[in-house]
Amino acid sequence: MNYSTQFLTVTLASLVLAHGVAAQPLARTQVTEIKPLLIRAIELGSAHGVLVGEAATYVRQKFDASTPIEIDVRSLYALPEAGCSRLEVTTRQKAVLEKTKRDDKELIYQVSYCRDGRFPEKR
8 A cells, every 4th residue: 555545544544424424325336445436536527436345344343333435536626737636535334333322424525636646746
């Protein structure tokens, strides 16, 4: 795992998810990391996935939930650097245990990312 992939995985796993509910079921691509969804959203405007593999196992154990971890990414706007966009990432998981209570959780954050798999340079 490179630094950017590790950063995104750790961010996903370590942030406390805010309340939320998924609107309706979508066709979701299985991913072991978020990077393919970021690139697809840059190319197509949006991407929908479900986290599988080691990262999913870690998050499920961390939040004591066996439900799927859904990830939606949408492009907010293109950045001046070619092939780069500002993206909004939404992660959801149902029945997360927090302080002895189970609830559906949602985390929404933004990231700038480039189609070639790197973060754009700061200007």
